[in-house]
Amino acid sequence: MPLPNSTENAINLAAVLSALKTLAYQNYQVPAVHDEELYKSINKYSGIKYCSLPIEVATRLVHTPRFVLSFVETRSAIKPEKKLKRTMAFTHTVIVTGGTVGLGYYAALNIAKAYPQYLVVLSSRTDRESAAQKINSTLGQDNVTFLALDLSSIAKVKKYAKEYSSKKFPPIIALLLNAGLQFPNEVTFTADGFESTFQVNHLGHAILLHHLSPHFAPGVRVTLTASGTHDPAQKSGMPDAIYTSAADLARPDPKTVTKDGRQRYSTSKLLNVMFGYALVRRIPSEQMTVNSFDPGLMPGTGLAREYSSFMRFIWNHVLPHLVPVLKLLVMDGNIHLPAESGANLAWVALSKETAGKNGVYYSGKKEIPSSIDSHIVEKQDDLWDWTVKEVTGGEEEYLSPK
């Protein structure tokens, strides 16, 4: 359907485009503007070249009263910080698992801000606080989106990978395997039959890595969010991480396993570091680099969601106010607000300073040694063999899915 050919409509359309420009939707297409006079008017009034809209939208907008359009323009001009800057195609994708709240949210915010050319995909079970939208409106950008992922189910991780593939996003330049949970009480199992902490914090991410690998850019940067609790020498106050065997940790005997789920958590963080090293030993760095990151203690995040209401109150409402004092008093100062650790995670994952680093364990921005156990090659290999067999069924090469 061609646009009405009149100068009056041209002026109206120019106003539409100008309003859209203010709102920064200027790369919409107007394929049917053939009329020379109309075209010139659009450029003159809107200052937008090559600008176009889907014809149905354009036709409808051309007939929108001018005062409505001026109102749109004025409103958007009053709030310049709300302007969207959708001006270019994205060059790469960055995925942040658990990017909707806590540490992952602030890492995603920092990445989206520093790299507007990258599409940042937040992936967790729900985006109940509209994190993607919140980051976009805070930054006045539109490079953050949400894609639902449930790491506690093999079928759901595969479904995520399939959906991801169908989106035709640009190559993945960084993958932040950050989502994590704690189940502080008795052992629980997922519907797949694995110990819950093991599946969410380790196995789900290993499956995700495998199924996303066809979309990796050369040299993709993988960052695993670990924790100081993986290392007994750090005396974090959590029960010591204990690596028995992958098979045992995946399906512990409920009759003999400890009731203290916090130990399963610190062990799952040890698995993150070990699996990272196992990857580094097998994958050439030109293909992929893998580092681990300890954000330090960050009271106030959702990590304590399964704790008692008293403990949750302390975690959410008392400790966050004490961070500056606690920094001076405990844990060598390794206690932070999530915003601070999120900026550190973004730095580890994508900065120029950390480019090319491989097999490094970061505590904040510092390179430090990880636990003694994490370096034991036999344990890494046991974890690797069990995981790869579980992920691939022994029928394909890990990280080269058909």
Ligand SMILES: NC(=O)c1ccc[n+]([C@@H]2O[C@H](COP(=O)([O-])OP(=O)(O)OC[C@H]3O[C@@H](n4cnc5c(N)ncnc54)[C@H](OP(=O)(O)O)[C@@H]3O)[C@@H](O)[C@H]2O)c1
């Ligand atoms: N807080 C600390 O003191 C601390 C210290 C050291 C390390 N860490 C690590 O930091 C990471 C982030 O934790 P946080 O403190 O920011 O906690 P958080 O606020 O609870 O964030 C956890 C994120 O993981 C997602 N998640 C949980 N279960 C999931 C599942 N089954 N599938 C997909 N996503 C899932 C959550 O979203 P949904 O629930 O909507 O799925 C959420 O986005 C974790 O790996 C944690 O181990 C935290």
